[in-house]
Amino acid sequence: MRERYRNYKMTGFVLVAALFLFFGQFALPAKSASQATSKSSLNGAVVTDSFIEALAVVEANYAGEVDYNRAVENSITGMLRTLDPHSDFDSRDDYIELRSQQQSEYFGIGATVTQRQNKVYILAPFPGTPAARAGLKYGDQIIEVNGQSTESWNSAKVSSELKGPRGTQVKVAVSRPGESKPVEVLISRDAVSLPSVSNAYMIKPGVGYISLQRAFARTTGDEVSEAVKKLKEQGMTQLVFDLRDNPGGLVQAALDVLDLFIQRGQTLLTIRGRKGAITDRTIEARNSNPENFPIVVLVNGSSASASEIVAGALQDHDRAVLVGDVTFGKGLVQTVFDIVGGSGLRLTTAKYYTPSGRLIQRDYSNTSRYNYYLKREENKNDLSDRPEFKTDSGRKVYGGGGVTPDVLVKGRRFTSAAFRLQDPVFFFVRQLTNGQVDQLGSYKTGDMQGDHILKADEFPITDAVIEAFKNFLAKDGTKFDSKISPKLVDENLETVKLLLRNEIATAAYGIEAAKQVYIEVDPQVIKGLSEIENAKALAAKAAQVTKR
Numbered sequence: 001m002r003e004r005y006r007n008y009k010m011t012g013f014v015l016v017a018a019l020f021l022f023f024g025q026f027a028l029p030a031k032s033a034s035q036a037t038s039k040s041s042l043n044g045a046v047v048t049d050s051f052i053e054a055l056a057v058v059e060a061n062y063a064g065e066v067d068y069n070r071a072v073e074n075s076i077t078g079m080l081r082t083l084d085p086h087s088d089f090d091s092r093d094d095y096i097e098l099r100s101q102q103q104s105e106y107f108g109i110g111a112t113v114t115q116r117q118n119k120v121y122i123l124a125p126f127p128g129t130p131a132a133r134a135g136l137k138y139g140d141q142i143i144e145v146n147g148q149s150t151e152s153w154n155s156a157k158v159s160s161e162l163k164g165p166r167g168t169q170v171k172v173a174v175s176r177p178g179e180s181k182p183v184e185v186l187i188s189r190d191a192v193s194l195p196s197v198s199n200a201y202m203i204k205p206g207v208g209y210i211s212l213q214r215a216f217a218r219t220t221g222d223e224v225s226e227a228v229k230k231l232k233e234q235g236m237t238q239l240v241f242d243l244r245d246n247p248g249g250l251v252q253a254a255l256d257v258l259d260l261f262i263q264r265g266q267t268l269l270t271i272r273g274r275k276g277a278i279t280d281r282t283i284e285a286r287n288s289n290p291e292n293f294p295i296v297v298l299v300n301g302s303s304a305s306a307s308e309i310v311a312g313a314l315q316d317h318d319r320a321v322l323v324g325d326v327t328f329g330k331g332l333v334q335t336v337f338d339i340v341g342g343s344g345l346r347l348t349t350a351k352y353y354t355p356s357g358r359l360i361q362r363d364y365s366n367t368s369r370y371n372y373y374l375k376r377e378e379n380k381n382d383l384s385d386r387p388e389f390k391t392d393s394g395r396k397v398y399g400g401g402g403v404t405p406d407v408l409v410k411g412r413r414f415t416s417a418a419f420r421l422q423d424p425v426f427f428f429v430r431q432l433t434n435g436q437v438d439q440l441g442s443y444k445t446g447d448m449q450g451d452h453i454l455k456a457d458e459f460p461i462t463d464a465v466i467e468a469f470k471n472f473l474a475k476d477g478t479k480f481d482s483k484i485s486p487k488l489v490d491e492n493l494e495t496v497k498l499l500l501r502n503e504i505a506t507a508a509y510g511i512e513a514a515k516q517v518y519i520e521v522d523p524q525v526i527k528g529l530s531e532i533e534n535a536k537a538l539a540a541k542a543a544q545v546t547k548r
Contacts (some may be wrong), residue, residue, distance in 0.1 A: 052076070059250040077347070085372045086332050086365050087348045091128025093160075095344035097337070101196070102250060104217040105360040108163035109170065110192040111136055112511060115479070116423050121430075124510045129192050134185040138448070138507035139430035140174035143182060147171065164189050177434040195252075196220040198512045199242075199519075200227035201453045207532065208236035209519070213259075213514075214307040216249030221256025228260065228291060238535065240528050242298045242325060244411070248305025251333060251352070255283060258313050261295065261320075264288040266311050266355065271333060273350035292543060294535035295320035296528040299403065300411055304328035312354035312403050318393045318542045321535045322405035323528045329402035331361030356389040358399035393541045406534075409527045412518065415491040418499060421431070423480045425499045428472045433507040437468050452509040454516040459504045461497040469500065 058066060073091055080087040090098055100106035110129025111122050122140040125131035142150055145161045153161075162170060168189050173182045196214045201211035208231035210224065228239070251269070258268045262285040270282045297320045299311050306329050314320040335351040353359050364372050386398040398404050431437055435444035443459065470486035477484040489496050498517060505514035519525050 001254035007097050035261075074342070080325060080345070080347070081369060085346050085369055086330065086334055086346070088346045089339075090344040090346065092342040095342060098344065102215075102217050104195060104219040105191050105193050106163060106305075107166045107189055108159075108192055109134070109136075109172070109189060111162070112163075113142065113158055114154050114426075116426055120150055120153060120155050120158045121426075124506055125448060126192060127448065127510065130187045130190050132448060134172075134187045135183075135447070136172070136174065136185065137176065138371050138433060139426075140176050140183070140444070142172060143175050144173035145170065148452070152353060161263040166190055176304060177431050177436045195223055196249075197223040199515060200231060201516075202231065202234050202236065203240060203519070203525075204262065204529065206235060207240060207529065208232075208234075209240045209242065209525075211242040211515070212307070213245055215247055216251075216253035216257070218250065218253065220249070220253040220291050221259070224257050225260055228322055236293070238294045238296075238532050240296045240298065240525065241320070242301045243307040243311055244298050244300040245302040246304070246307035247302070248307055248330065251306060251309065254309040257310050259285050259287045259290070261290050262287070262313065262317055263290055266317055268355065269309055270353040270355075270357075271350045272353065273333075278350050292539060294529045294532060294539040296531050296535050297322050298324045298524050298528050299327050299405055300325040300524070301328060301402075302398070305330045307350060308403050309354070309359055312358060312360060314390075315397060315406070316355040316358070316391050317405065318391050318395065318538045321407065321528075321531045321538055322403065323407045323531055324405050324409055324524045325411060326408075329362030329400070331359045354389075354403075356391060356397060358387075358389050358397065358400060360401070360403055362401050393538075407415070407527060407531060409524050409525050412522055415492070417488060418495050420481050420484060421488070421492070421496065421499055424477060424484060425469075425496075426502050427476070427480075428469050429500065429503040429507060431472075432465075432468070433504060440464060440468055443504060445504075448508065448510055450510050450513070452513045454505055454513055459501050459508070463502050465500060466493070466496070469496070 055071070059069075073089060076089045080089055092111050097106075109131040110126040111131035112124050112126075113120050114123040115121075120142050122131070122136050122138060122142065124138055125136050142158055144150060145158065148161075150158055162172070164170065166189055169186055170189060171184065171186050173184045176183050194214060194217070196212050196217055196219065197210060199209065199211040201209055206230075210231070212220070212224065228236075230237070251271075255268055262268060264285050264287055266285050268283045268285055270280070271278070272280045295314065297314055298312050299307070299322055303311065303324075303325065308330060310320055311320075311327060315322050327406075331353070332348045333352055334346040335349040337345045337347060339345050351359055351361065352456055362372070367375075383404065384397050386400045389397050389399060391397055395406075403482045432440060432443050432444040435441055437443070443465070466489065470489055473484055473486050473489065479487075498521065502514050502517040505517055
């Protein structure tokens with residue numbers, strides 16, 4: 001039987017065995033080369049034989065069918081997760097998605113979909129995309145894709161079916177309020193851009209705001225440069241740079257962004273890997289004429305990896321005031337390796353250090369993967385056991401556990417009432433923006449217009465809108481939640497007004513423009529604006545250090 005399994009589906013199994021051998025060698029103590037090779041070969045043979053025999057037992061005795069592809073993928077994933085929380089394996093579909101993000105584009109129709117009450121709806125088509133040209137709108141329920149009913153599909157399934165090779169066609173049928181029959185459109189898929197910069201506008205006279213929420217990708221440096229240029233033409237002399245919720249991405253993209261603001265010759269990043277596996281290197285800024293305006297950087301617990309590289313370097317060189325919450329704490333660098341069959345392996349190959357020498361990686365040695373990602377709050381603001389470092393001007397900063405902002409401010413909390421009201425607000429606004437609410441025809445939206453700066457007087461949530469929403473809840477509220485009633489609106493009136501205005505703005509101008517509704521009342525943004533004067537003082541210090 002053992003010989004049989006040595007030859008059974010060996011493409012996948014050889015990959016797993018080879019990886020076990022590979023990593024078994026890494027874990028050996030520092031002995032002579034001959035001892036290490038002997039020990040590695042012995043351990044590798046034992047692991048390989050055990051793995052093959054386990055598969056043989058499963059094949060011979062398991063009560064159901066065995067999905068060998070899944071078994072191999074999970075074996076690789078399990079192996080990588082014994083190393084650190086960030087080394088991981090991507091299936092073919094996930095790897096394609098990762099590469100699309102890194103290239104700042106994908107192929108599809110260009111629309112965000114959302115799942116509400118077990119149905120899938122268009123939330124917003126992206127401007128200028130096939131979905132927008134086909135006339136798809138906010139609130140359209142996707143009922144068929146290529147003749148197949150979406151009755152049991154979730155949003156991920158719908159999204160996957162809408163994507164496909166450039167130039168191929170997909171037939172989409174939607175149900176729209178006010179239309180007696182389904183609306184059918186035939187759409188040719190095309191390249192859809194995924195810009196890293198999601199918002200760039202003048203938040204107040206003289207102060208620009210740039211939100212870099214999507215991952216750092218190939219085009220990120222150029223995008224930020226273009227946004228800065230555009231805002232300077234509009235009178236920007238100070239910048240609020242929002243890196244909150246940015247998951248990271250390409251290290252080179254982070255360096256491209258830093259090169260816009262850091263003087264030539266100053267350190268941006270140091271990378272150190274396992275001896276013999278990767279060459280240690282220190283990377284310096286190359287720009288002899290960087291921007292010198294004051295900067296406030298916003299960060300939070302979901303600012304990770306490449307966004308921490310940017311935030312850490314700007315803080316170390318006294319180039320910006322950091323405002324918000326302690327960042328995620330990821331100081332490991334992954335290299336992506338192509339794997340047979342179109343899959344990808346993300347392997348930690350180095351650690352990065354900020355210009356002051358900080359390693360900001362959180363400790364993961366005695367915690368589960370679940371706790372590492374989802375239970376980060378405990379003691380994250382306790383700096384007593386974290387190593388101290390100094391910025392260029394001598395300010396204290398700390399290593400380990402993420403980047404600690406200069407000014408700690410909690411972000412806006414999503415209340416339980418807001419959570420419960422999400423679906424009712426969506427379905428009410430779906431009717432409202434399609435002209436189906438009596439006496440409120442002025443809220444009907446047409447084709448979505450992107451790249452819009454929301455004005456203070458747009459879509460006011462008047463008493464009439466609130467009353468109409470209450471009537472909607474009185475009639476249909478219990479369909480969503482047995483405890484939802486008009487009384488809940490009165491108890492959470494300001495929250496309801498924000499939810500409604502955000503949703504209406506999404507229908508009219510898209511997701512990114514609608515975020516401006518929340519930015520206006522965001523406590524971290526408000527605090528960031530108040531720190532502009534301190535940012536000016538830091539910018540002056542940074543200029544002096546550079547001149548020496």
